[in-house]
Amino acid sequence: MQYYFNVENLSINFGGVKAVNNISFAVEKNMIFSIIGPNGSGKTTIFNMISGIYKPNSGKILFEGRDIVGLRPDKIARVGIARTFQNIQLFGNAAVVSNLMLGRHIHMHTGVFSAAFMWGRKSAVAKEERDHTRKVEKIIDFLELQKFRDHLVSSLSYGKRKLVELGRALALEPKILLLDEPSAGMNTEEKEDIRIWIKDIQEELGVTILLIEHDMNMVMGISDRIFVMNQGVKIIEGTAVEVQNHPEVIKAYLGDRRK
Amino acid sequence: MEMKREYYEDIQYFKKKWVMVVAAVFILLLFTIPIYFTGYSLFILNLIMVYVIVAVGLNILVGYTGQISIGHAGFFAVGAYAMILLMTLLHMPFILALVLSGFISAFFGFLLGLPSLRVKGPYLAIVTLGFGMTIMHIIGQANLFGGRLGLQAPPLDVGVTQLGLSWVLTTDVQKFYLILIITIIMVVAARNIMKTRIGRAFVAIRDDDIAAEVNGVDLLIYKTLSFAISAFYAGVGGGLFSFVLSFVEPFQFNVLLSIIFLVMIIVGGLGSIVGSIVGAVLITFLQYSLLKNVRELPVLGDWLVAISQKWFTVIGLENFNSMILGIIIALIIIFEPKGINGIWLRFKKYCLTWPFK
Ligand SMILES: Nc1ncnc2c1ncn2[C@@H]1O[C@H](COP(=O)(O)OP(=O)(O)O)[C@@H](O)[C@H]1O
Ligand SMILES: [Mg+2]
Numbered sequence: 001m002q003y004y005f006n007v008e009n010l011s012i013n014f015g016g017v018k019a020v021n022n023i024s025f026a027v028e029k030n031m032i033f034s035i036i037g038p039n040g041s042g043k044t045t046i047f048n049m050i051s052g053i054y055k056p057n058s059g060k061i062l063f064e065g066r067d068i069v070g071l072r073p074d075k076i077a078r079v080g081i082a083r084t085f086q087n088i089q090l091f092g093n094a095a096v097v098s099n100l101m102l103g104r105h106i107h108m109h110t111g112v113f114s115a116a117f118m119w120g121r122k123s124a125v126a127k128e129e130r131d132h133t134r135k136v137e138k139i140i141d142f143l144e145l146q147k148f149r150d151h152l153v154s155s156l157s158y159g160k161r162k163l164v165e166l167g168r169a170l171a172l173e174p175k176i177l178l179l180d181e182p183s184a185g186m187n188t189e190e191k192e193d194i195r196i197w198i199k200d201i202q203e204e205l206g207v208t209i210l211l212i213e214h215d216m217n218m219v220m221g222i223s224d225r226i227f228v229m230n231q232g233v234k235i236i237e238g239t240a241v242e243v244q245n246h247p248e249v250i251k252a253y254l255g256d257r258r259k
Numbered sequence: 260m261e262m263k264r265e266y267y268e269d270i271q272y273f274k275k276k277w278v279m280v281v282a283a284v285f286i287l288l289l290f291t292i293p294i295y296f297t298g299y300s301l302f303i304l305n306l307i308m309v310y311v312i313v314a315v316g317l318n319i320l321v322g323y324t325g326q327i328s329i330g331h332a333g334f335f336a337v338g339a340y341a342m343i344l345l346m347t348l349l350h351m352p353f354i355l356a357l358v359l360s361g362f363i364s365a366f367f368g369f370l371l372g373l374p375s376l377r378v379k380g381p382y383l384a385i386v387t388l389g390f391g392m393t394i395m396h397i398i399g400q401a402n403l404f405g406g407r408l409g410l411q412a413p414p415l416d417v418g419v420t421q422l423g424l425s426w427v428l429t430t431d432v433q434k435f436y437l438i439l440i441i442t443i444i445m446v447v448a449a450r451n452i453m454k455t456r457i458g459r460a461f462v463a464i465r466d467d468d469i470a471a472e473v474n475g476v477d478l479l480i481y482k483t484l485s486f487a488i489s490a491f492y493a494g495v496g497g498g499l500f501s502f503v504l505s506f507v508e509p510f511q512f513n514v515l516l517s518i519i520f521l522v523m524i525i526v527g528g529l530g531s532i533v534g535s536i537v538g539a540v541l542i543t544f545l546q547y548s549l550l551k552n553v554r555e556l557p558v559l560g561d562w563l564v565a566i567s568q569k570w571f572t573v574i575g576l577e578n579f580n581s582m583i584l585g586i587i588i589a590l591i592i593i594f595e596p597k598g599i600n601g602i603w604l605r606f607k608k609y610c611l612t613w614p615f616k
Contacts, residue, residue, distance in 0.1 A: 051473050077475035089470035091463050093530070101456070102463050106475035108456040112488065115455040116448035125455060172474060 003062070004029040004208060005176060010059030012045060019045045020056075021232040027176075027210065027225075032202050034211040034223040042232040043212045044086050047178045050210075051083050052076040063176070078106050082174035084165045086181050086212070092154040096145060096164050099153055100136040103171025108132055139167045143197065159186040163194070170201065176208045177201065183215050191215060198222060220244065289439060293432045300548075301431040305503045307543045308435075308442040309496045314523040314539035315449045315532055316492020321521070322529035323453060324485040325465030326375050327384045330391030331520045334490040336512035337364040338497025340398055343410045343507065352419040357441075357498045364494025365487040372486030376478060391517050399509035409508025412501045438499055445492060450532050452488070461485055462530075519546070526591050528600025537599050545584055 006026040012019055020042040027033045035043045048054040050061055052073040060067050068076055082103075091099050110125050118125045140149055143163050148156060153164055162182060169177055182198065183191045195218050201207050202222075213219050219226060220240040228235040228249050236246045243249055296304060313335060320326050338360045345356035367390075374386050398404040417437060418424035428434055452458055460481045463471035472478055501507045519542060527538020556563070595601045 053469060053473070072477075073469070073472040074475050074477045077473060083473055085470065089467045089473075091466035091470070093466055094459070094462055098459055098462070102459050102471070102474055102476075105456055105460060105463075110455045110457065112452060112457060112484065115452045115457050117451070119451055125451075129455065168474065 003027065004064065006062050007046070007050070008060040008062065010046065010049060010056050010061065012049060012054060012056050018232050020049070023059075023229065023232075023234055025227050025234075025237060027208060030202060030206055030208055031224040032198070032209045032211055032222050034213060034219045034226045035229065036213065036216075036219055036226060037229040037235070041230045043229065044180055047083060047180055047210070047212065050076075050178060051081060077172060077174075080173075080175035081178065082169035082172040082176070083178035084162070084169050084180055084182060086184070088158070088161050088165055090153045090161060090165055090168070093152065095150050095152060096148050096156070096167075097133070097136060097140065097150060099164055100139060100167050100171045101132065103168040104132040104136060106172065136167075136171055139170050142170075142200075143167050144193075159190045162186060163190075166194070166197070170205075174207060176210065178210045178212075180212045181214060182211070183213060183218060191218065195222060286443070289443075290436070292439075293435055298431070301435055302503070303543065303547050305431060305434055305438050306500075306547065307540050308438045309500045309503055310520075310523065310539040310543050311442055311536050312445045312499070313493050313496035313520055314527065314535040315446055316489045316496070317520050318524045318527075318529065318532065318535040319449060319453070319461065319492070320485050320489035322524055322531065322535075323458065323465060324461040324482065325468075326372075326482065326485060327380065328371075328387040328486075328489070329384050329514070329517045329521065330371065330387035330389070330394075331489075331493050332512040332514065332516035333387075333391035333394035334364045334368060334493035335497040335500065335516065335520075336394050336398060336507075336509075337367055337490075338494030339501040339507045339512075340404055340410065340497075341494070342498035342501050343412055344403070346413045347410075350420065352421070353415065353417045357495060360498040361491040361494040364497065365491040368486040368488070368490025368493075369483045371490070372483030375482045375486065388514065388517070391512075391514060395509050395512050395514075398512070405508070407509060409506055409511075410501075412505045412507070415502045434502060438503070441495070441499065445495065446532060446536065449492070453532065457481075457484070465530075522588055524598075526588055526598050528598035528603075531598075531600040533603075534598055534600030541599070542584075542588075545587065 003026040006024070008024050010023045011021055023042075023046065025033070035046065037043055045054065049056045050068075052068070052071050052075070056069060059069070061069050063079060063081065066079075068079060068081075071079070091102065094102075108128055110128055114123075114125050120126065140146055143166065145160070145163060145167065148160060148164075153161060156164065162185065166179070166182060169179075179198070183194050186194065198209065198211070199222055202209055211219070211223065223240060225237060226240060226243045227237045228243055228246070230248075235248050236243060238246075292304060293301060313331065317328065317331050320328055341360040341363045342356055345351045345359055346353065349356075351359065371387060371390050375383055378386060399407055404410065415428040415434065415437075416425055417428060418426040428437060453461070460471065460476045463474065463476055464478065464481060464485075468478060471481075504511070523538035523542045524535050525538070526542060527536065528534025591598065597604070
């Protein structure tokens with residue numbers, strides 16, 4: 001069967017350490033596919049390979065049947081894969097709205113000369129800015145960031161910055177969204193909100209989501225499939241129920257929580 | 260909650276009416292400058308405007324895109340020499356030659372932008388430094404560029420002689436208006452570019468180049484573009500410079516000039532167009548006007564002259580000028596790392612929040 005997105009025998013070494021070792025999985029369209037595992041097990045590294053920041057030593061990453069290994073990150077964004085970062089990588093000295101507008105970059109076309117000189121109210125440049133601001137404004141409303149619209153990102157709380165980063169990824173209108181620990185550093189209320197929004201993004205926007213998350217309530221609650229790994233290798237992949245009952249998962253990951 | 264918003268407001272020039280009025284009055288005042296200033300002052304003002312253009316361009320690269328260049332005197336030289344050669348050898352009309360000088364310089368900027376994809380920070384600084392020095396040496400050696408003697412600028416004919424239109428500008432006042440109009444166009448264009456996707460891509464690269472790339476910003480295109488735009492500004496500035504001074508020679512374009520350009524934008528405020536302008540005005544003014552007059556200060560002047568003659572040989576007071584300039588720069592940077600623009604921002608915030616905080 002031809003999958004929407006799959007990873008085949010993906011491996012990468014850092015100075016002899018196999019951070020990701022022969023990982024394969026398949027993601028169907030419009031799924032929430034979660035990757036869990038203890039810290040250092042290689043989850044973020046998988047995202048970095050998918051988004052083109054790291055080049056795998058071996059293996060394939062197939063999106064809509066095409067191998068995207070070797071494409072630069074900006075080309076991968078154009079293919080339709082957006083992401084957030086575990087440690088938040090926003091443009092700190094810009095306002096929330098400008099951060100989201102950067103997410104529109106690949107959909108905008110203004111060139112240097114028109115940008116420099118075509119500035120009437122009715123010009124193509126002004127029209128493009130307006131149209132895309134309008135789209136960004138919808139995302140700001142969706143994530144309830146209206147109050148912070150014009151604030152500098154560096155002045156926001158950690159939880160709000162996580163949201164801005166999610167907003168920026170959404171502004172790209174991706175087909176696949178990679179979320180690296182979206183609820184980390186959020187309070188209970190914010191966690192509840194982001195869980196609902198992620199579900200909305202899947203259901204209403206039809207986006208396929210790859211999710212790395214430590215909050216087990218959230219993972220078990222919203223994932224269609226869960227992939228468990230430890231020290232670069234796969235432990236098990238399955239539904240929430242299948243995963244929760246796997247002895248190695250209990251031992252390696254959930255175990256300490258149950259004590 | 261549905262918020263009604265005028266989406267145009269983000270890119271509007273003037274969010275408030277009074278700002279528009281102030282800006283209009285300010286620009287009108289600029290046009291009256293030749294009434295109050297003449298002779299040497301006007302010459303300095305022309306020089307200041309040339310440096311404003313260069314500083315704005317440099318800030319696009321350094322302040323907005325987060326790259327470094329200690330070679331901008333090189334682009335400045337390329338523009339200055341290209342301008343003279345295009346007009347004298349190829350008899351190009353002024354405007355065409357000026358724009359082309361900008362593009363020739365931009366092409367060098369593009370080339371210098373290529374290594375910025377691989378090297379960063381201090382390494383990029385060295386590459387650009389090397390570029391600036393190479394340019395200076397090439398123009399100092401080649402006969403085409405007049406060697407050490409330099410080149411004489413042709414008459415400043417802003418007409419198109421090919422069409423039988425000729426209008427030679429001879430006075431500093433005429434040059435002032437020409438340069439003022441070009442400066443305003445360049446500044447407005449820079450501000451416009453920075454407000455669009457291109458400016459946002461630059462800022463994204465500055466703040467986090469990986470995040471920029473992951474959001475679809477092609478680093479190859481945008482880093483080289485930033486270098487090219489910045490070099491274009493320096494090239495146009497250089498083109499005008501050759502007419503302000505009427506002649507160009509290699510030593511005008513030494514490393515110190517590149518550093519002075521950087522000082523302008525750091526003192527004015529990185530990542531701020533207005534800051535670039537203020538920095539260029541202030542530093543040029545300090546260099547050419549204020550510190551040149553140290554000698555005429557009552558008591559202190561004689562005193563400083565005596566000290567500099569005793570302790571700093573060769574050029575005496577000149578050393579004092581650079582020292583005082585250096586100290587002023589150091590003080591500004593120590594106390595306000597965001598430059599004069601930072602002081603302004605804090606003042607604005609203070610006014611907005613006044614009785615409350
Ligand atoms: N750029 C890198 N250089 C060296 N080692 C790295 C690099 N990136 C990740 N690693 C290593 O790969 C392993 C997996 O890291 P990571 O993917 O961040 O784990 P996780 O996201 O599951 O917590 C860790 O041992 C980490 O130290
Ligand atoms: Mg991680």
